[in-house]
Amino acid sequence: MGIIVGFPRIGEHRELKKSLESFWSNKISEKDLEQSAKELRSKHWSYQKNFEYVSVNDFSLYDNMLDLAYMLGAIPQRFRKFEGLELYFGMARGIKDSVACEMTKWFNTNYHYVVPELSAKDNYNINITKIQNEYKEAKSLGYRPKINLIGLFTFVSLSKIVDDSSFENVFENVKNAYFKLLDNLKSLDSSILIQFEEPIFARGEDKRFYSKIKDVYNQIAKKGFKTIVTTYFEHSTEATEILSQSDIDGIGLDFLYGDKNLTSLETIAKSGKTLYAGVIDGRNIWIADIDAKLELLQKISSKIPKDKIILSSSCSLLHTPFSKDSETKMNAQALSWLSFAKEKIQELELLESLFKNGINPSNEEKYKQNKAINDDRKKSSKIGDVNVQEKLKKPLKTNREVAFKERIKLQHKELNYPLLPTTTIGSFPQTPELRALRQNFKKEQISIEEYEKGIKHYINECVAFQEEIGLDVLVHGEPERNDMVEYFGEQLKGFVFSENGWVQSYGSRCVKPPIIYADVSRPSPMTIKWATYAQSLTKKIVKGMLTGPVTILNWSFVRDDIPRSEVCKQIALGIADEIDDLQNANIKIIQVDEAAFKEGYPLRKENIKTYEKWALECFKISTSIAKPQTQIHTHMCYSEFNDIIKTIEDLDADVISIETARSGNELLKIFAQVGYSHEVGPGVYDIHSPRIPTQEEIIHQIKLLLEVLPKEQLWINPDCGLKTRKWEEVKPSLKNLVLATKHIRENA
Structure with a gap:
């Protein structure tokens, strides 16, 4: 069965936004906020009901990096006098005289994450309440939960070291806390699937930690979890080579924004690991070209057996809108060309059916609809503008007439x-x-x-x-x-x-x-x-x-x-x-x-x-x-700005x-x-x-x-x-x- 990396959490009608702002304005209680979040999670899982697993812990009241810092007990000194949601939101937004933690962009997206502050001198206290509650919620509703967890390497690399501690010492300190967190999660279930998200691997080899990848994930695998390590936004061939030699169960790769991941297929095949193939776009909103996706999957399955391939989104669907259901005013033709998070799940289900079973009575009609819409888009006269294209053919001025000085x-x-x-x-x-x-x-x-x-x-x-x-x-x-x-x-x-x-x-x-x-x-x-x-x-x-x-x-x-x-x-x-x-x-x-x-x-x-x-x-x-x-x-x-200062000039x-x-x-x-x-x-x-x-x-x-x-x-x-x-x-x-x-x- 297919799987998605993650799902949007703000709600179809921005319910989470409204609840958060009401809570911050003291218009609703903490209990009311938690109930609103619980209802959203239940609704979001219902869309994933045809998958073997639903994503748990992809939901957040503010940000997943902040969530992990909070769960590990990585609390900056200035916030340690606070507790609960006052502490949590204080780190994100500032509170009284305590300035908020920095925020910055999540890789090359428009999503901002809260930057954790770390030191080798920190003592961590683990708190798994959030994951525990969501895991139990999903189980009570009859779903099999997949725990989404930001990977150790990504968490430490994207955090800020606030003193003269070395990366090595900070990493070891956080690793010990991270492993304690995982040990605590074992109490939830005898068979737990954890998706470790490591988009930092898509940046390429990092001498600070690449030598540690195999050992860390071997230690995690020994804890008895079913372990997936997934990367996205680009190819991660260097890390994939290492992960293929580790004891993890599966590797998730983005084949849309990292087409060089195709060069890692033979390595994965030799390892016998399951490939979670990211082939449905988690970052853009165009309807999937199912024929093109099947061609891509043909390339993948020429190297890896089909029973070792699970189809997935390229990354979390967090970066796409919720659903087209509420769109009533957009031109019908243009709307037909689009696919939001809910529709992407449907595309993934259709693609999996076609990939595993071929065209048959159960999927033929949807396949034909998809093909017709893609043909309509390619042939539409509304897309091109001759005047614009002619302008671009002419030499374009790119310098001011007078120098800055x-x-x-x-x-x-x-x-x-x-x-x-x-x-x-x-x-x-x-x-x-x-x-x-x-x-x-x-x-x-x-x-x-x-x-x-x-x-x-x-x-x-x-x-x-x-x-x-x-x-x-x-x-x-x-x-x-x-x-x-x-x-x-x-x-x-x-x-x-x-x-x-x-x-x-x-x-x-x-x-x-x-x-x-x-x-x-x-x-x-x-x-x-x-x-x-x-x-x-x-x-x-x-x-x-x-x-x-x-x-x-x-x-x-x-x-x-x-x-x-x-x-x-x-x-x-x-x-x-x-x-x-x-x-x-x-x-x-x-x-x-x-x-x-x-x-x-x-x-x-x-x-x-x-x-x-x-x-x-x-x-x-x-x-x-x-x-x-x-x-x-x-x-x-x-x-x-260090790496782009010349471009800024x-x-x-x-x-x-x-x-x-x-x-x-x-x-x-x-x-x-x-x-x-x-x-x-x-x-x-x-x-x-x-x-x-x-x-x-x-x-x-x-x-x-x-x-x-x-x-x-x-x-x-x-x-x-x-x-x-x-x-x-x-x-x-x-x-x-x-x-x-x-x-x-x-x-x-």
């Missing part, structure tokens, strides 16, 4: 901002009233006049507030935007949108990625109206706010019938047109956010240069149209803002080390936490920044956009930011 002088003269200029990243709180205004307009329950009156009122208040507290460079607050990518996708040709295609980003935060199904173009201006309106309200500079082409690409579900690089170039041409319109409308600073630039990086080093080349080119296609005196800003979210943005608040000035040091000459806005407080930073905290943070870069090079801003925060958090935080900056200026 010269144009920054022009910009300082034109813009006249002070030392340590203060600004925000762009968005302001998305209040319930604002969301209701947009929804009512979308549903045609209010007129365009009423809608625009409401938007203007919000912008008026945003601009007035920013002027009142003394910010130097203002924003309009983005009240017209539902999402930084969706907003632009709605105005570009080639996109379609779901009503309920929500995907978890972190905690209760969900995004609804646009779907790029055809050639992309910009029919008309997208941001001019509200940017110029905001600018008309003030003599201070108001930034124009755009999302960059690479981020639009990486935060969308992208068509899979042409290269991603080509889709990105199409988007870049549209953004270039928008920048030109903005600067001609006297918008002097334009921010082109590339929050997801780093996110798109391939996991394998050998593939990075190709990605960097076209991603960099696309950003520069967008921005090279800017006049020398037009200042281009960009913003990047959670990233390690090559972006040639005049100002880059980055998220650094949770990591002090560590991320910033690389900018100084390489002699980065452009201007930088490191975040001085964390917007992902509801905590209000004091003026003293921000002063301290700015002083840390000044230890790394000169004041002439620094901007002062929050970590990221403020749309997810409440006004009662934003107003005092920004006031403190401005006051702290003034203090530094006066005392520098």
Whole structure:
């Protein structure tokens, strides 16, 4: 029988999000939250009922890395005075004076994980209550549970060592705790299947731990579990070679994003291990081409006996929306081309039936339907656009007319901002009233006049507030935007949108990625109206706010019938047109956010240069149209910059803002080390936490920044956009930011 790596947990209608936010607001009890989670798990398992096993412990109230840290007792010192959910959510969101743990992207996805903090000096206390409860729940409902557990190597490698402990000593310390956790799990059942998720192996050989893989998994296998080690997002041929020589029962591989895994088939075959073949896409939403999947399986089964192959998703379905069942407004043809998590389970069942039994009366009709839909998509006239294709054939400008050293002088003269200029990243709180205004307009329950009156009122208040507290460079607050990518996708040709295609980003935060199904173009201006309106309200500079082409690409579900690089170039041409319109409308600073630039990086080093080349080119296609005196800003979210600092330089943005608040000035040091000459806005407080930073905290943070870069090079801003925060958090935080900056200026 087939199996999936994991299932989305946020709920078909974001039930978990609503329960979490109600709990955090003290509107429901812990018992109510637990009941909501229990109901979701039961529903999600019901979709897996035809599989031999259902996934247990893939569900989380916030994040699986956080779950494992909590279960191991890997609790940072500052949180040890708390317990239970107060402790758990405190690590994720911050609590009282205790700053939250860092968050960063889960490999090259838009999902964020909470970064555990480890030391060789830690003493761990094991707590298996979560797994124990979920395992018993699944058993009571008549299912056979498969325990999903982040692998030891992935957990330690993705964690942060908080002192001078060596990786070796930390690894051994955590390994002992991890093994105790496994020993405790033995009490659950006499026959337990554990899926150890080791996506870190997809990064390639790591000298810190590769010599330990065989021994560790041999020790785990000896504990009596049925043991699967699964990797995803890329090939893991080096680790597969080692695992094939170990005593584990099965190996899970991603054959869609790691086609080189095919070279490991003979090795696996010789080992006699079961292959869990990831052939249904866990990261994108296009209907499976069953004929193509069968061809792939034919290659696999030419090396490995069919009875040793179990079909699987390429990775957890966490990265896809829940179901198409709630989609009522999308064009029927486009909707037929899509497959969300629930449908992917059905595809997996159909594929397994065809693979094991061939075409027969029980599967023939579904097979024909799949073939017809794929043929329809391939032949559709809606996908191509001759004008777009002709544009791409022409030489494309990719460099600014004047070098940075010269144009920054022009910009300082034109813009006249002070030392340590203060600004925000762009968005302001998305209040319930604002969301209701947009929804009512979308549903045609209010007129365009009423809608625009409401938007203007919000912008008026945003601009007035920013002027009142003394910010130097203002924003309009983005009240017209539902999402930084969706907003632009709605105005570009080639996109379609779901009503309920929500995907978890972190905690209760969900995004609804646009779907790029055809050639992309910009029919008309997208941001001019509200940017110029905001600018008309003030003599201070108001930034124009755009999302960059690479981020639009990486935060969308992208068509899979042409290269991603080509889709990105199409988007870049549209953004270039928008920048030109903005600067001609006297918008002097334009921010082109590339929050997801780093996110798109391939996991394998050998593939990075190709990605960097076209991603960099696309950003520069967008921005090279800017006049020398037009200042281009960009913003990047959670990233390690050490390995991409040269690419950041090559972006040639005049100002880059980055998220650094949770990591002090560590991320910033690389900018100084390489002699980065452009201007930088490191975040001085964390917007992902509801905590209000004091003026003293921000002063301290700015002083840390000044230890790394000169004041002439620094901007002062929050970590990221403020749309997810409440006004009662934003107003005092920004006031403190401005006051702290003034203090530094006066005392520098």
